[in-house]
Amino acid sequence: MSNLTPMMKQYMKIKKKYPNTIVFFRLGDFYEMFFDDAITASKELEITLTQRDCGGDKKAPMCGVPHHVSDSYISKLVEKGYKVAICEQLEDPSVAKGLVKRDVIRIVTPGTITDLNVLDEKSNNYLVSIYLDDIGIGISYVDTTTGEMYTTEYIGNKEGSYAFVLDELGKIYPSEIIVNNSFMQNKKFVRSIETRINPFINLYDDNFITQKDWEKLILSHFNINNLNIIGIKDKIYSIISTGVLIDYLYDTQKSSLEHITQLNYYEPKEYMILDINTRINLEIHETIRSREKKGSLIGILDKTSTAMGGRLLKKWLEQPLININEIKKRQEIVEHFVDDIILMDQVKNCLRGIYDLERLVGKISYGNCNARDLVSLKISIEKIPELKNLLLQSGQKNFIELAMIIDPMKDVYDLIDKSIIDNPPISIKEGGLIKEGYNQDLDELKRASIDGKQWLAKLESKEKENTGIKNLRIGFNKKSGYFFEVTKSNLNLVPDYFIRKQTLTNSERFITKELKEIENKIIGAEDKMIEIEYMIFQDIRKRVKNETYRIQKVSKLISQIDVLNSFAQVAYENNYIKPQLNDKGIIHIVEGRHPVVEKTIENEMFVPNNTYLDMDSNRVQIITGPNMAGKSTYMRQVAIITLMAQIGSFIPAKEANIGIVDRIFTRIGASDNLSQGESTFMVEMNEVSNIIKNATKNSLIILDEVGRGTSTYDGLSIAWAIVEYIANEIKAKTLFATHYHELTELEEKIEGIKNLTILVEERGEEIIFLRKIIEGSTNRSYGIEVAKLAGINNKIIDRANEVLHQIEKKHNFAIDQKPDKLDKQLSVDDYKKEYFIDKINKIDVSKITPIEAINILYDLSEEAKRLKEKA
Numbered sequence: 001m002s003n004l005t006p007m008m009k010q011y012m013k014i015k016k017k018y019p020n021t022i023v024f025f026r027l028g029d030f031y032e033m034f035f036d037d038a039i040t041a042s043k044e045l046e047i048t049l050t051q052r053d054c055g056g057d058k059k060a061p062m063c064g065v066p067h068h069v070s071d072s073y074i075s076k077l078v079e080k081g082y083k084v085a086i087c088e089q090l091e092d093p094s095v096a097k098g099l100v101k102r103d104v105i106r107i108v109t110p111g112t113i114t115d116l117n118v119l120d121e122k123s124n125n126y127l128v129s130i131y132l133d134d135i136g137i138g139i140s141y142v143d144t145t146t147g148e149m150y151t152t153e154y155i156g157n158k159e160g161s162y163a164f165v166l167d168e169l170g171k172i173y174p175s176e177i178i179v180n181n182s183f184m185q186n187k188k189f190v191r192s193i194e195t196r197i198n199p200f201i202n203l204y205d206d207n208f209i210t211q212k213d214w215e216k217l218i219l220s221h222f223n224i225n226n227l228n229i230i231g232i233k234d235k236i237y238s239i240i241s242t243g244v245l246i247d248y249l250y251d252t253q254k255s256s257l258e259h260i261t262q263l264n265y266y267e268p269k270e271y272m273i274l275d276i277n278t279r280i281n282l283e284i285h286e287t288i289r290s291r292e293k294k295g296s297l298i299g300i301l302d303k304t305s306t307a308m309g310g311r312l313l314k315k316w317l318e319q320p321l322i323n324i325n326e327i328k329k330r331q332e333i334v335e336h337f338v339d340d341i342i343l344m345d346q347v348k349n350c351l352r353g354i355y356d357l358e359r360l361v362g363k364i365s366y367g368n369c370n371a372r373d374l375v376s377l378k379i380s381i382e383k384i385p386e387l388k389n390l391l392l393q394s395g396q397k398n399f400i401e402l403a404m405i406i407d408p409m410k411d412v413y414d415l416i417d418k419s420i421i422d423n424p425p426i427s428i429k430e431g432g433l434i435k436e437g438y439n440q441d442l443d444e445l446k447r448a449s450i451d452g453k454q455w456l457a458k459l460e461s462k463e464k465e466n467t468g469i470k471n472l473r474i475g476f477n478k479k480s481g482y483f484f485e486v487t488k489s490n491l492n493l494v495p496d497y498f499i500r501k502q503t504l505t506n507s508e509r510f511i512t513k514e515l516k517e518i519e520n521k522i523i524g525a526e527d528k529m530i531e532i533e534y535m536i537f538q539d540i541r542k543r544v545k546n547e548t549y550r551i552q553k554v555s556k557l558i559s560q561i562d563v564l565n566s567f568a569q570v571a572y573e574n575n576y577i578k579p580q581l582n583d584k585g586i587i588h589i590v591e592g593r594h595p596v597v598e599k600t601i602e603n604e605m606f607v608p609n610n611t612y613l614d615m616d617s618n619r620v621q622i623i624t625g626p627n628m629a630g631k632s633t634y635m636r637q638v639a640i641i642t643l644m645a646q647i648g649s650f651i652p653a654k655e656a657n658i659g660i661v662d663r664i665f666t667r668i669g670a671s672d673n674l675s676q677g678e679s680t681f682m683v684e685m686n687e688v689s690n691i692i693k694n695a696t697k698n699s700l701i702i703l704d705e706v707g708r709g710t711s712t713y714d715g716l717s718i719a720w721a722i723v724e725y726i727a728n729e730i731k732a733k734t735l736f737a738t739h740y741h742e743l744t745e746l747e748e749k750i751e752g753i754k755n756l757t758i759l760v761e762e763r764g765e766e767i768i769f770l771r772k773i774i775e776g777s778t779n780r781s782y783g784i785e786v787a788k789l790a791g792i793n794n795k796i797i798d799r800a801n802e803v804l805h806q807i808e809k810k811h812n813f814a815i816d817q818k819p820d821k822l823d824k825q826l827s828v829d830d831y832k833k834e835y836f837i838d839k840i841n842k843i844d845v846s847k848i849t850p851i852e853a854i855n856i857l858y859d860l861s862e863e864a865k866r867l868k869e870k871a
Contacts, residue, residue, distance in 0.1 A: 004055040006099050008034075014087055014104060021085040021107060022077060024070065028093070031086075032064040044080055045073055074108055075118040081200050084108045107252035110200040111176030112144045114366060116359060119145065122302070122310025128174040128199070129245035130165060131209065131237055132183040137161040138237025139168050140245045140263075146311075146358035147259035147365070147552060149245075152266050153237035162189050163690065168268070169197055170276030171318045176200040178248055180209070196276060204244065214243025221246050222263065231265035238265060259365035259548050272320035272646055273663045275694075277687050281666040281702075282639055283596070284317055297640060300595050301649065303569045305351035308358050308555055309562025316563065320646035322660050324581050329398070330564060330648025331578055336396045337568030338650070343394055344568050350387045351562050354380040357555035364545050371424035371433045371537060374544065377551075378416040381409050384554065387561070402561065407554050412547050419540050428537050431530040439536055445529045452522035456482070459514060469493050474515070482519040483509040567649045574599075576650035579641075580657040585615035585698065587642060587661075587733060591654035594637040595644070598652065607771040608654070611638050613733040615697060618754055620727045622744055623737040624778050625758030630771040631737040632668060635702045638735060639664050642700055661733070665691040666702040688722060692730070701726065701734040708739070716740045727752050744777035 004012065007027075011034060015023050022041055024031035033041045034052070042049035042063040054060040065073045074084045086108065090101040108114075111127025119125050128141040140151040154164040166189075169177075177199045184190055184203060193199070215227060218239065227233040232242070242263060249257055280288060287295040293302075298317060304310045321327050337344040355376040363369035364377075384406060391403035419438045436443055460474045469490045476482050480502060486494055487507045498510035570576065574595070591608035598606035607630070612618055623631050641651045645658040667687045688706060695701055706722060707715030719740050726734050727750045736743075744755045755777040788797050 003058065005053070008054040008060065010099060010102060014085075014102065018085040018104060018107070021083040023085045023087055023104070024065075024074065025087045026067065026089045026102060027064070029067055030064040031067055031070050032062055034060045034062050036061075038063045040082075041073075041077065044082070045076060047073075071115045072117065075113060075115045078108055078110055078113050079118065081110065104254070106254050109176055109202075109252060111174060112249070112252055113175075114145050114362065114368070116145070116356075121307035121356060121359075122304070123314060124148065124311055126172050126174040127245070127248075128169070128172060128177040129241045129248065130177060130179045130183055131240040131244060132158070132161055132165075132180060133206075134158060134182075136237045137165055137183075138235075138239070138241035139165060140238065140241040141172055141174060142245060142249070142260060144249065144253070144257075144260075145362045147257075147261060147362055147548075148264075148358075149242075149260050149262065150264045150266065151232065151235075151238040151242050152268060153235055153241075154268075155237075158186070162186060163694070164268075166192070167273060167275045169193060169199075170279055171274070173197060174199045176202065178202045178204060178244060180204055181206045202248075209240055209244075212243065212247065214239050217243050217246055218263070221257070222261070230263045232263070235265065253366075255366060257365065258545060259362050259552070261549050261552060269662070270322070272322055272643070272661060274318070274320075274643075275663075275665065275690065277690075278639075278664050278666045279318075281668040282636060282643070282664075284643075285314065295596060295600075297596060297644075300574075300599065301566065301570055301644075303566040304562045305348055305565075306354050306558065306562050307356040308559040309351070309566065311358075312559040313563045313566065316647045317643075320643055321648070322646065322662060324583060324660060327581060327646060327648050330567075331650075333398050333402075333561075333564045334567045334571065334648065334650060335578055336394070336399060337565055338572050340394065341572060343390065344565060344572070346390050347387065347561065347565050348569065350383055350390060351558065351565070353383045354558060357551055357558070361545075361548050361551045361555075364541060365548060367541070369541065370426055370428050371420050372426065374416050374420050374540065375422065375424065377544070378413055378420070381413040381416075384408050384558075385410075387558070391561075402557065406557055407550055409547070409550060409554065412544060412551070415540065415543060419536070429530065429534055431526070431533045434533050434536050439532065442529060442532050442536065445525045445532065448525040449522060449529060452518055452525065455518045456522075459518065463512075467493050467495055475509070480509065481511075481523065482515055483511055484515065485509050564648070571650035574652060576652050577655060579645045579651050579653070580655075581645065582657055582659050585659045585733065586657060587611060587613040587638065587659050587700070589638065589641060589653050589656045589658075592637055592641055592656065593652035594633050595640060595652045597633055597637075609634055609637070609771075609773045611773075613638075613700075613735075614659075615731065615733070617752055619731055619752045620723065620734045620736065620750075621754050621756050622723065622746065622777070623735060623756045623758070623773070624739070624741055624744060630758055630773075632704055633771075634773055635704060635735045635737060636666075636668070639666060639700060639702050659733075661698055661700045662696055663694065663699040664702070665695055665699060666704075667691065667706060668702065668704040692722075692725065695726075695730050695732045697731045699730075699732040701730075701732050701736075703734065704737045705739065706736070716742060719743060720746070723753070724750065741777065747777075 011023070011025055014025070015034075015037075022033060022037045024033065026032075032038075032052075034054075038049060038061040041047070042061075045063075045065070047063050047065065049061055049063050051059040052062040074086070077084050084107070085104045086106050087102050088105045090103055093100050109127070111125065113119065113125065124143040125145060126141045126143055128139065131138045134157075136153060136155040138151065138153040140149070142149040152168065154161055156164075174197070177193075179201060181203065190201075194201075218227065218230075218232075219225065222230060224230065227235075227239070232238045246257075249260075274282075274284075279285065283296045285296055285298050286293055293299045298314060301317075302310060302313055304313055321330075337347070357377070357380055360369070360373055360377050360380075363373055385408045388403045388406045388408060391399040391406075394400070419434060421433060421435050424433045434442060436446065456474050460472065463484065464470060464472045469486060471487060471490070473485055474482060475485045483501055484498065485507050486498075486509075491508060494508075494510065497512055499512065500508060501511045502509040571578075589611040592611055593606055593608050613621065623635070625631055641653065641656065642658055642661055643664060644651045645656070646660065651658075667684065684706065688703070691701060691703075703722075707717075707719035719736075719738060720743060723734075723736055723743060723746055726732060726736075727746070731752070746753045747755045755775065756773050757776045757778045759772040759774055788794075
């Protein structure tokens with residue numbers, strides 16, 4: 001260390017303070033990295049690794065990037081999971097005495113990145129703080145680009161805490177989390193988070209919690225004297241997690257964070273809860289296969305005109321409402337827009353002219369906004385009076401109430417409009433930002449600069465005449481200043497008062513006393529001008545920053561209007577209707593459609609279906625029918641329509657009355673989790689276990705093919721027991737699709753269970769899926785027929801039919817009193833009589849369709865064949 005150069009000693013001292021970061025060390029126009037940082041950065045950024053003398057005969061590995069394009073390099077490193085400490089020059093090198101002072105001004109992490117070029121404009125970038133002990137857990141999170149901060153907590157055992165935090169993280173989807181030692185003890189759970197969400201994880205010691213007064217830190221940051229003001233009085237876990245979060249932000253951002261003005265405490269039970277599996281299975285934000293927005297629910301619903309609106313829509317989908325009155329408020333505004341499509345389009349077009357106010361104010365607060373950002377803010381504010389007037393003139397009470405609380409912010413608009421030119425440069429330190437007439441001192445300097453250029457033109461003309469050098473010209477560069485340039489052929493004409501300054505290949509440069517005097521005036525004026533403009537800009541930025549809360553407040557109102565207008569556009573274009581709402585647990589949908597699937601089917605061939613679920617005789621519905629016939633689509637459709645209704649959106653149906661549900665659970669499809677050593681069946685059972693533990697009578701459960709991951713008899717037994725338990729114990733509204741046809745017997749055994757099936761039409765060896773859900777059941781899965789449709793070799797199909805015939809002949813599985821071995825129970829003739837009489841008595845000839853009649857006849861025929869073979 002003693003042999004190092006002074007600059008390298010300075011670097012090593014700073015690096016020691018920030019050991020777990022890559023230090024971007026400012027040297028002139030570059031950020032340089034040294035030693036291990038340089039080796040890592042050169043590899044990750046694919047830039048050249050060089051060396052630098054660091055004292056004695058030692059050389060340090062080194063690489064660097066230009067400071068003016070550093071954001072993109074920093075973002076690449078952060079995206080790869082590194083932290084970057086930005087070490088800046090704290091004084092002007094040209095006036096510094098000795099070594100330039102340097103220090104870290106900010107640490108960029110995955111959860112605090114502010115480079116908008118790499119962030120999704122319609123998604124939040126959250127940093128999460130978690131504190132866990134044996135009694136409970138606190139979760140706090142923030143988007144540093146918008147200033148939004150939230151917190152919640154759970155009191156209970158660790159098992160409940162882990163389930164709670166997984167649901168929350170599935171909703172938040174953070175880039176980075178800060179956790180204590182206790183949280184990290186459950187390795188399996190941590191691996192689950194890493195596999196599903198993959199955040200950057202920071203660990204802090206549990207002893208750290210006792211070292212600070214977290215309540216005092218929170219009070220100081222929000223400038224309040226009581227935690228009741230922000231709703232976390234006595235919320236110990238929220239206080240700790242929020243305090244750790246704010247402390248981490250101060251430590252990494254090195255700024256006052258004035259745009260983080262509010263902490264929003266919420267109880268998850270205040271909203272419909274969607275666990276991480278449900279979000280994935282319903283493809284709310286992205287498709288399961290391609291993980292793209294197109295083909296997801298938000299891909300249909302998002303017609304927002306602003307980035308703020310896009311983020312709010314995502315948040316609403318993550319937290320559907322359970323308060324009927326709040327839902328109705330949203331519905332009414334959507335309905336007003338649908339009823340007045342001219343207003344809907346006018347508002348939409350107005351909103352398109354508004355930039356991302358939330359992230360603009362974040363940049364202003366951080367102090368890294370430029371003059372163009374302020375102009376964007378001005379352009380956005382200019383649209384607010386137009387939006388306000390459109391709402392006021394609508395004549396609708398809801399719109400008028402909204403308009404009355406919209407702040408036009410004319411003072412902020414006037415400040416920027418009078419001060420910043422309309423098309424300013426990107427740099428804020430090279431002048432050319434401020435309008436003439438805004439500052440008298442600046443105007444005088446500008447005139448001096450203009451006058452100086454006129455003086456130069458006059459001097460050049462005068463000396464041409466005095467010397468007789470026709471091509472004499474005055475030149476300038478930053479290093480030499482102003483000079484007369486004379487070609488070699490004219491050197492004999494140079495007068496004595498010309499002082500030689502520089503000799504070039506084909507010319508020489510000279511200075512005169514008069515030119516030097518003009519240079520001092522011009523350069524002095526220009527330097528002073530740039531200095532004053534920068535000071536003026538800083539003052540304007542500070543004055544705008546003081547209005548952060550006002551800007552954030554109006555941006556929230558604009559976001560809400562944007563989302564509700566988007567709902568109206570979607571409803572109008574896709575023929576959605578406003579659903580009725582009830583608190584009696586009834587879900588009644590007439591001709592419901594899947595909002596995504598119907599858009600992918602050509603020629604409007606989507607088959608709508610009715611749904612009726614209640615908390616009494618129709619609470620559990622067992623759905624049988626072949627693969628590919630539409631069971632999964634139908635069940636997802638019911639869940640999605642319910643979710644859409646509870647965010648205030650209109651829905652794809654002819655009419656509907658939706659009972660508010662507290663949670664939606666789904667178990668759909670087969671998947672394994674090899675990274676954690678879990679088979680498909682184990683994953684399935686884990687998900688079902690979560691549903692059984694957390695569902696209530698007010699929940700909606702979607703189960704598809706439960707029990708298919710193990711042997712037939714084991715799977716059937718488990719499925720049977722699960723349906724029984726849900727129907728008898730939980731009593732939640734449930735759709736249960738299965739190929740275990742034996743489960744249809746439960747309709748006769750348990751009150752509240754109904755059988756549904758998918759209509760199928762058979763034409764010889766050909767089958768047609770009619771995709772219509774009706775009451776009843778089937779004892780066929782048509783698996784071999786589906787395989788044939790998929791193009792499986794005919795030889796395989798024929799052999800499969802033979803094997804199926806043999807298996808059905810050998811195994812006639814039945815439960816309870818249904819005949820297994822007929823000779824030990826009813827005689828064949830008695831069973832025939834009982835079965836067929838019962839089946840025929842249930843037929844209402846006046847109501848069934850021809851297709852339904854064909855299906856019934858087919859079932860009777862197949863049962864007769866089976867009994868004949870059994871005999």
